Amino acid sequence: MIVDLQEESSPASYEADLCIIGAGPAGMAIARRLADANFSIVVLESGGLRLEPGTQDLARGETSALSYSLEGTRLRVFGGTTNHWEGWSLPLTPIDFRKRDWVPQSGWPFGFEELAPYYPSGYEFLSLGAYEPDAPLPPSPCNVLTPAGKPVFDVFHIQRPESPWEVSKPWQLAAWKQPNLTVVLHANVLPLKADGRTLRDCTISTLSGRKATVRAKVFVLATGGIENARLLLASDNLSNSRGLVGKYFMEHVFSPVAGALLPVADYRPPFEAKLGESLYEGWEWRFSEEAAQELKLLSCGVGVANYKAPPHPAVPGNQEFVPILVHAEQAPRPESFVALGKEKDPLGVPRARLNWVIDDHTQETVRQCVMHFASMATRAGYGRVFIPEPVSEVRWPHGLWPACHHMGTTRMHADPAQGVVDPDCKAFDMDNLYIAGGSVFPTVGHVNPTLNLTVLALRLGDHLKGVMKG
Amino acid sequence: MNTKFTRRQTLTALGTMALAAGALAVGARRSTPELHTKPWRQIAMEVLSGPPVTRELMLAMPAPRQPATAWSVPAPRGVSWSDEGCVYEHPADLKKAVQSVRDRVREDLDSGRVVLTGGWVLSQTEAALVAMCVESAAQISEGRP
Numbered sequence: 001m002i003v004d005l006q007e008e009s010s011p012a013s014y015e016a017d018l019c020i021i022g023a024g025p026a027g028m029a030i031a032r033r034l035a036d037a038n039f040s041i042v043v044l045e046s047g048g049l050r051l052e053p054g055t056q057d058l059a060r061g062e063t064s065a066l067s068y069s070l071e072g073t074r075l076r077v078f079g080g081t082t083n084h085w086e087g088w089s090l091p092l093t094p095i096d097f098r099k100r101d102w103v104p105q106s107g108w109p110f111g112f113e114e115l116a117p118y119y120p121s122g123y124e125f126l127s128l129g130a131y132e133p134d135a136p137l138p139p140s141p142c143n144v145l146t147p148a149g150k151p152v153f154d155v156f157h158i159q160r161p162e163s164p165w166e167v168s169k170p171w172q173l174a175a176w177k178q179p180n181l182t183v184v185l186h187a188n189v190l191p192l193k194a195d196g197r198t199l200r201d202c203t204i205s206t207l208s209g210r211k212a213t214v215r216a217k218v219f220v221l222a223t224g225g226i227e228n229a230r231l232l233l234a235s236d237n238l239s240n241s242r243g244l245v246g247k248y249f250m251e252h253v254f255s256p257v258a259g260a261l262l263p264v265a266d267y268r269p270p271f272e273a274k275l276g277e278s279l280y281e282g283w284e285w286r287f288s289e290e291a292a293q294e295l296k297l298l299s300c301g302v303g304v305a306n307y308k309a310p311p312h313p314a315v316p317g318n319q320e321f322v323p324i325l326v327h328a329e330q331a332p333r334p335e336s337f338v339a340l341g342k343e344k345d346p347l348g349v350p351r352a353r354l355n356w357v358i359d360d361h362t363q364e365t366v367r368q369c370v371m372h373f374a375s376m377a378t379r380a381g382y383g384r385v386f387i388p389e390p391v392s393e394v395r396w397p398h399g400l401w402p403a404c405h406h407m408g409t410t411r412m413h414a415d416p417a418q419g420v421v422d423p424d425c426k427a428f429d430m431d432n433l434y435i436a437g438g439s440v441f442p443t444v445g446h447v448n449p450t451l452n453l454t455v456l457a458l459r460l461g462d463h464l465k466g467v468m469k470g
Numbered sequence: 471m472n473t474k475f476t477r478r479q480t481l482t483a484l485g486t487m488a489l490a491a492g493a494l495a496v497g498a499r500r501s502t503p504e505l506h507t508k509p510w511r512q513i514a515m516e517v518l519s520g521p522p523v524t525r526e527l528m529l530a531m532p533a534p535r536q537p538a539t540a541w542s543v544p545a546p547r548g549v550s551w552s553d554e555g556c557v558y559e560h561p562a563d564l565k566k567a568v569q570s571v572r573d574r575v576r577e578d579l580d581s582g583r584v585v586l587t588g589g590w591v592l593s594q595t596e597a598a599l600v601a602m603c604v605e606s607a608a609q610i611s612e613g614r615p
Contacts, residue, residue: 384524
């Protein structure tokens with residue numbers, strides 16, 4: 001069932017076994033996972049079924065370091081930010097979960113094998129088609145070796161649904177039909193008030209001020225990497241006894257012009273043929289595990305666009321060129337964080353303030369990725385690589401774009417002193433509050449997060465089944 | 471004693487003298503071989519990959535931002551490297567020299583030995599080669615030989 005708090009006829013109070021705050025991929029994955037559970041679920045969504053300027057304005061915020069559009073990179077509407085999702089999906093790799101000596105604060109409390117069983121369901125939930133982890137990959141054309149003689153790059157294939165921005169439509173249909181589920185639209189959650197270690201209820205409000213109360217036994221916060229932190233901080237620092245909420249904000253460092261490849265021959269078809277004919281379909285390269293370990297780099301993927309870009313002042317010779325695209329892991333650093341801003345939104349809640357900082361290690365990873373790609377491209381006769389200033393000069397990171405991925409602000413850890421949530425995604429400081437989404441990622445790999453936060457949410461759904469039975 | 475040579479003897483003697491003269495002439499030429507110099511810039515245009523316009527751009531880059539490695543490609547037999555370029559006598563030796571540079575470039579690329587030079591990603595050997603060209607151009611512009 002879907003109800004709208006804006007409608008006067010809608011209830012003024014709700015009672016459920018489980019309350020999920022946020023109807024994005026994480027929240028809805030949990031709700032769908034529990035479709036056959038014999039307990040009631042209420043999902044609270046700030047927006048409606050379509051994007052509305054008033055609600056979207058709640059996403060506006062402040063920045064105090066690198067420039068970042070908080071309202072442009074997130075959507076407050078049913079389905080969340082998947083409504084402008086590009087859809088690129090790929091599982092994290094085993095090395096992303098490991099503690100890497102060269103990456104401070106790295107290491108998940110479990111390995112890839114813990115999430116592996118959930119990927120088939122994640123693919124289905126996100127309309128990605130079949131999950132085929134053992135599908136053959138083309139031989140990598142990588143002839144570039146590390147000093148120890150290991151291939152620098154692996155080839156990989158990244159998938160996307162046909163209409164990624166419509167991926168939440170089936171969730172909407174399912175929500176109407178799911179007997180144990182009520183989705184409440186225009187339900188903005190006001191700052192939470194806990195009773196000791198227990199959250200008993202929360203207050204929701206429309207922008208026009210119509211309020212209701214939601215009581216539940218268990219709460220899940222699933223509003224995204226910025227908003228999860230903002231709500232906890234605005235809730236009198238809920239679950240923040242260690243001061244970690246909001247810290248370790250991570251993005252994927254993305255650049256559409258990390259380098260310019262000036263083709264040796266005409267770009268198409270000889271160029272595409274040389275690269276395996278399938279770049280357009282999502283074939284790319286990334287640092288092999290051996291290379292990342294030996295070179296002490298973060299995770300980073302690299303590919304080329306399937307088009308020639310028009311001449312650009314940063315690229316010499318007034319020539320057309322093929323953009324080189326990188327997608328790099330950002331190292332977790334406490335000085336990159338989400339805090340509360342000075343301005344308040346129309347509901348009286350302080351807006352988010354983002355202090356996005358990229359460290360030298362991340363910068364060096366991007367630089368080396370492009371340099372090694374250039375070796376490979378030159379060696380294979382694809383073309384010559386020119387790196388514009390943003391990557392090569394101190395002006396970094398001008399020209400680099402955020403990938404609209406908000407992660408790390410309520411990080412997961414086995415040690416309460418080093419994380420906000422435990423390996424089951426339960427807030428350390430609370431008995432009945434769980435957090436879902438990319439905000440719990442301790443490290444983020446180079447791959448897009450939606451699939452991975454979805455499978456983590458599905459895992460949480462299974463855990464909640466056991467919790468609710470108990 | 472009969473001092474007259476037979477016709478056959480005379481022809482043989484003349485032939486021997488001619489051969490000796492020829493050998494002397496060859497020897498003389500070998501002692502002062504005609505050497506040629508292939509300028510660094512032309513070597514670079516042959517070795518750098520990419521269409522001519524791209525190669526010209528790489529050679530027209532501003533002074534290298536990272537120090538280029540010293541020119542360390544061994545000279546094959548029959549050639550030597552000079553400030554001006556590759557000094558050779560026979561074209562076949564020049565070919566061998568250019569190929570040795572190409573091989574070194576490929577080894578660099580396979581091992582990821584690349585440097586950023588004026589925004590271009592070049593193998594260390596390419597960067598050194600370009601630096602030699604830049605150096606040559608500077609010398610020419612300063613009126614030095």
